[in-house]
Amino acid sequence: MENNIKDKVVIITGASSGMGEAAARHLAELGAVVVLGARRADRIEKLAKDIQQTGAKALAVEVDVTDLQQVKNLVDTAARQFGRVDVILNNAGVMPLSPMDRVNVEEWNTMIDVNIKGVLNGIAAVLPYMKEQKSGQIINTSSVAGHKVFYGSAVYSATKYAVRALTEGLRMELKPYNIRTTIVCPGAVKTELLEHISEADIQQANKDYVGEVGISADSFARVVAFAISQPSDVDINEIIFRPTAQE
Numbered sequence: 529m530e531n532n533i534k535d536k537v538v539i540i541t542g543a544s545s546g547m548g549e550a551a552a553r554h555l556a557e558l559g560a561v562v563v564l565g566a567r568r569a570d571r572i573e574k575l576a577k578d579i580q581q582t583g584a585k586a587l588a589v590e591v592d593v594t595d596l597q598q599v600k601n602l603v604d605t606a607a608r609q610f611g612r613v614d615v616i617l618n619n620a621g622v623m624p625l626s627p628m629d630r631v632n633v634e635e636w637n638t639m640i641d642v643n644i645k646g647v648l649n650g651i652a653a654v655l656p657y658m659k660e661q662k663s664g665q666i667i668n669t670s671s672v673a674g675h676k677v678f679y680g681s682a683v684y685s686a687t688k689y690a691v692r693a694l695t696e697g698l699r700m701e702l703k704p705y706n707i708r709t710t711i712v713c714p715g716a717v718k719t720e721l722l723e724h725i726s727e728a729d730i731q732q733a734n735k736d737y738v739g740e741v742g743i744s745a746d747s748f749a750r751v752v753a754f755a756i757s758q759p760s761d762v763d764i765n766e767i768i769f770r771p772t773a774q775e
């Protein structure tokens with residue numbers, strides 16, 4: 529059976545580690561052409577080489593998703609090199625959790641810039657191509673924390689609720705263009721995400737919890753592949769998944 533992934537040009541932000549990297553490897557195995565975006569160029573270049581060695585097509589493009597011009601360059605480069613843009617996985621994100629009374633304003637702003645504006649920049653960059661093609665899929669990474677607020681997650685959750693809201697709005701508005709939208713909401717997955725929590729007590733509590741219940745980033749890769757693999761008249765709008773052991 530055709531997997532509906534083979535030969536699709538899939539742009540992935542946040543591909544330098546964790547779930548983005550796992551998705552890139554898995555989709556390439558299934559025949560996708562993957563375009564890898566992140567700030568750590570050394571990481572995505574190495575990943576692109578690894579993938580190319582398996583016989584699949586991969587390209588690394590350094591990008592800071594908070595900068596619209598850089599995101600446009602990522603998408604334009606993909607289109608120039610491979611002729612089209614089938615899927616964007618807006619997955620880059622940061623999670624410097626902290627209770628609001630600690631007033632870490634700079635971290636609040638970073639989360640808004642990366643987790644919300646970064647996703648909007650990805651949408652802005654692909655829409656001209658997808659509208660013209662009259663096909664495409666925009667997959668945005670939200671979170672279980674985009675459904676529920678935890679102690680210390682107020683601002684992070686706000687950004688992930690926003691991702692769900694803007695993706696649902698997009699879904700309704702893109703009908704004339706045959707563009708699918710998918711929200712993916714992971715629970716606790718073992719990645720580098722907790723490394724940037726600046727508050728030691730909050731970081732330790734989260735490391736303890738994710739260390740205990742967290743699952744592999746391959747879980748996310750399989751979910752993304754499932755959403756892409758559906759026939760073009762089937763749009764998987766949202767998937768929530770979490771470790772079986774997570775509350």
Ligand code: NDP
Nearest residue numbers: 542544546547566567568592593620621671717719720721
């Ligand atoms: P990682 O920290 O491993 O990956 C985060 C990725 O985002 C990295 O590739 C990083 O690349 C990229 N990134 C961060 N800031 C920017 C930026 N300004 N421009 C471009 N890329 C950026 O964590 P995860 O794999 O866990 O996170 C992926 C997504 O999943 C995030 O949106 C996160 O919020 C979400 N999520 C994670 C969960 C988990 O339990 N792990 C649960 C629910 C959602 P680089 O630093 O090289 O730029």
